[in-house]
Amino acid sequence: MSIFNFFRQAPRKSVAEEAKERLQIVLAHERAAGSSPDYLPILQRELLAVIAKYVQIDEKKVEVSFERGGDYSTLEVNIELPPPSPDKGVRTRGTATNTAGGDAASAAKAATAAKRA
Amino acid sequence: MAKVIVMTSGKGGVGKTTSSAAFATGLALRGFKTVVIDFDVGLRNLDLIMGCERRVVFDFVNVINGEAKLNQALIKDKRVENLFILPTSQTRDKDALTKEGVEKILDELKKDFDYILCDSPAGIEKGALMALYFADHAIIVTNPEVSSVRDSDRILGVLASKSRRAELNQEPVQEHLLLTRYDPERVERGDMLKVDDVLEILAIPLLGVVPESTAVLRASNIGMPVTLDEKSNANKAYTDAVARFLGETVEHRFMKPEKKGFLDRLLRRTA
Numbered sequence: 425m426s427i428f429n430f431f432r433q434a435p436r437k438s439v440a441e442e443a444k445e446r447l448q449i450v451l452a453h454e455r456a457a458g459s460s461p462d463y464l465p466i467l468q469r470e471l472l473a474v475i476a477k478y479v480q481i482d483e484k485k486v487e488v489s490f491e492r493g494g495d496y497s498t499l500e501v502n503i504e505l506p507p508p509s510p511d512k513g514v515r516t517r518g519t520a521t522n523t524a525g526g527d528a529a530s531a532a533k534a535a536t537a538a539k540r541a
Numbered sequence: 542m543a544k545v546i547v548m549t550s551g552k553g554g555v556g557k558t559t560s561s562a563a564f565a566t567g568l569a570l571r572g573f574k575t576v577v578i579d580f581d582v583g584l585r586n587l588d589l590i591m592g593c594e595r596r597v598v599f600d601f602v603n604v605i606n607g608e609a610k611l612n613q614a615l616i617k618d619k620r621v622e623n624l625f626i627l628p629t630s631q632t633r634d635k636d637a638l639t640k641e642g643v644e645k646i647l648d649e650l651k652k653d654f655d656y657i658l659c660d661s662p663a664g665i666e667k668g669a670l671m672a673l674y675f676a677d678h679a680i681i682v683t684n685p686e687v688s689s690v691r692d693s694d695r696i697l698g699v700l701a702s703k704s705r706r707a708e709l710n711q712e713p714v715q716e717h718l719l720l721t722r723y724d725p726e727r728v729e730r731g732d733m734l735k736v737d738d739v740l741e742i743l744a745i746p747l748l749g750v751v752p753e754s755t756a757v758l759r760a761s762n763i764g765m766p767v768t769l770d771e772k773s774n775a776n777k778a779y780t781d782a783v784a785r786f787l788g789e790t791v792e793h794r795f796m797k798p799e800k801k802g803f804l805d806r807l808l809r810r811t812a
Binding site: 438439440441443444446447448450451454455 | 686687690691694695698728730731732733734735738741742
């Protein structure tokens, strides 16, 4: 029985076919990366810095991607905010941010008022 | 109008210099006044392959720096009419080549030559960028092997973005694939990438397939471009490639294993 199975085995993929498949996969990735503009990493870093001023975020949860289309290209920025946590400490921090925001708003209002005056 | 051709690959050791020597010789044999320039500053080797290493007095960098005149540095081939070699310098100075310097020399050569063939160093650093920057045509030398194909893809990307034609938004550099060290028997056994596989991946027109040949090492040993070794298959493949480059239709050969006769098998003769 086993000898028949041996002859029935599906023909193995040749190493050349495997080479071709691996090349196609790796080049698809590299070509996509190669077509994105050079400024993406810097953009991501700067965005992160700005957002971190207001919200506490995980560095790894910010994604900046660039897709080249026929007529137009899309720049996609994906930021995952932390879930509202029942933990008291975090909530306090959130409130603190709000207060700070409020302060800034009132400060801005004050500045406008000063200009009007 | 003179045409500038770059022989490039990204990866080293795939046969750029061998192909440059063979192709330039092939063009000259067809009656075109041709100069082949070594861009591999620091690692001069084209002179050895062309067999003129003992005639080098001044080099490419000397001319750029104004230390020698162009015609003092050009070496006229002793075997083939119309063929000239411009050797590179052995300096370690990375910045020896400048865009302005190279452009000045190419402009001067364009007045006198039909074809200027730039033999690129491996990599995608300055020397390689300088060799491809002014090109009208690029011959991508590739081996049927994963790292070579990947690097060829990279160099095609560089040509499309960093060449002068790309920067000035002109018609793109014309790309040609030269597949070297092809072994039809290993392809038949499924051990080596097929021509069609490489063509499908790189998607550029095929200029020629050069079979793995013992004639290449033999020719380099004695400093003779392989296009002068009349009997070898490598010579025939390069001569065909030159004809295709000039616009002729020549059927591809050396893509199938050779049928060996009884005597050949007995004597284990190779190409």
